[in-house]
Amino acid sequence: MSAERQTAPQEGRQCRTLLEVQGLTVRFGGLVAVADLDLRVEEGEIFALVGPNGAGKTTVLNCISGFVRPSSGSIRLAGQDLLALGAERRAALGIGRTFQNGQLFSSMTVLENLLVGRHSRLRAGLFQSLLPIGPARREEAAARQRAREILTWLGLESYADRLVATLPAGLQKLIGVARALAGEPRLLLLDEPAAGVPLREVAALADQLRRWKAELGLTLLLIEHNMEVVQAVAQRICVLNYGRKLAEGEPATVLREPAVLEAYLGREEEIDAREEWEVSDHAAG
Missing domain, CATH: 3.40.50.300 (P-loop containing nucleotide triphosphate hydrolases)
Structure with a gap:
């Protein structure tokens, strides 16, 4: 890309x-x-x-x-x-946005999902761009080219014509990022x-x-x-x-603040923040 x-x-x-x-x-x-x-x-x-x-x-x-x-x-x-x-x-x-659960259109191809993400940049609008007429059609062709560039940049070009529903969850998460990037x-x-x-x-x-x-x-x-x-x-x-x-600042400092440790761990014990947060994350998952 x-x-x-x-x-x-x-x-x-x-x-x-x-x-x-x-x-x-x-x-x-x-x-x-x-x-x-x-x-x-x-x-x-x-x-x-x-x-x-x-x-x-x-x-x-x-x-x-x-x-x-x-x-x-x-x-x-x-x-x-x-x-x-x-x-x-x-x-x-x-402003681009991804979602924890993806929120992709599972019955559409990967490329089509990116075109949906691209529509905020189309002067003609998403549906007008699909009509086989002059400027709108040229804009749609340019949008497809940009979408393919994004997929290539993310290493996803081989999935462009695959239905989203056929792809694993981890890959769908990355496609969600690609769709957000399509809106520049x-x-x-x-x-x-x-x-x-x-x-x-x-x-x-x-x-x-x-x-x-x-x-x-x-x-x-x-x-x-x-x-x-x-x-x-x-x-x-x-x-x-x-x-x-509760707190704001550099991670190494904030993650050791007593109020932050109390919120996550229920105690104010001075610990290695990185290890404990990972343990807390896995226990919650």
Whole structure:
């Protein structure tokens, strides 16, 4: 896949806030899923949201991507207010999203799924582009070429014409990433990319995340329970518990804070955070 459209962040350049969340609160009836959350993600950063199950992490991603409307607060992408915009418009502005369960169209081919992900970039719209007429048809051909470039870049070109339903879950997860990349995002939201990944392949996944950032100039905001991945790739993390921010900062520091250990382990014992979090993750799974 060609990466000329974007360049990787340069060392030593001045940081620029790409995503800014202020006072985000989400209520579902009497349940407060997220409470007064402030969050900043810098351009070119890999930022991780971590926390116990039910902490509100996926709700935060749903608010950013436009699938859930917050009760209060603000969300800005490169300074632009997103609250009045739907999910499709946010995708067109550069927010890509993957889902823990994939949410692919299983009866469609891999290539067709990428074309769905690409439609936010089509001036004619997805269905108009399928009509056999001049400009729309040319745009559809260009979209197919770009989709095939993405598949090649990810090593998935041999699966382009395969039905998604015939492919294993791990491969479908990567196809979900390919579909998100088809929209040429600036900010890629990843919901548990390491879920279901065998332990022997975790290091390779971390390498892939760093590659996506470096070669495409992406900013990554990920939810992840696997602390090996988090500590390998994230510059900063935010720990949520019951919808509230417990701590934020560099992983090596945050994962040893007493409040964080208490939230995950039920005790304030000074331990090796990496080993204990892995044990906690496997026990929960």
